[in-house]
Amino acid sequence: MGGPTQKDEPLELPPHLEAGEYRRLIADATDERIGAAVAANRGELLHELFLRRMPEHFDPAKAEGIDATLEWRVLGGADLPADRFQVCIRGGHCTVQEGGTEKPDVILEITPAALLKMLVGLIEPIRLFTLGKVKVEGDLMLAARAPGFFRFPT
Numbered sequence: 001m002g003g004p005t006q007k008d009e010p011l012e013l014p015p016h017l018e019a020g021e022y023r024r025l026i027a028d029a030t031d032e033r034i035g036a037a038v039a040a041n042r043g044e045l046l047h048e049l050f051l052r053r054m055p056e057h058f059d060p061a062k063a064e065g066i067d068a069t070l071e072w073r074v075l076g077g078a079d080l081p082a083d084r085f086q087v088c089i090r091g092g093h094c095t096v097q098e099g100g101t102e103k104p105d106v107i108l109e110i111t112p113a114a115l116l117k118m119l120v121g122l123i124e125p126i127r128l129f130t131l132g133k134v135k136v137e138g139d140l141m142l143a144a145r146a147p148g149f150f151r152f153p154t
Helices: 021-027 030-042 040-056 112-119 125-131 140-149
Strands: 068-074 082-090 092-098 106-110 134-138
Touching: 021 068, 030 040, 030 082, 030 112, 040 082, 040 112, 068 140, 082 134, 106 112, 106 140, 112 125, 125 134, 125 140, 134 140
Parallel strands: 068 106
Antiparallel strands: 068 082, 082 092, 106 134
């Protein structure tokens, strides 16, 4: 019998990495390993992914005429509540707020693993919908269009 393999070792996902580095780290990891890694550094990593990167990846030309609030709920597992981030798109601008008080036009529930895979370009957002990895409540047309408002790495 051999010792632990790289696939058995804990996965480390520090914040502030470039998308390509996250992609390399999680490419062959199971959702469970990714979820455990996100849980270990949840607050800082989710803040980095939402508060900094979502506005950076926003493409105002693709969201012309949109006035909407999308609420992302990143599921926390059995013992943790979901983290809520409101992405407000108005007047060609995108702002993100943790929690938030706006009435969302659409709510998207997603696991940390699915979110990270989408944000680093390992899976297309539409594929997450078809696999049931994202639960949608509210404006389904807005939910279908929303990924197009952002330039995700490829």
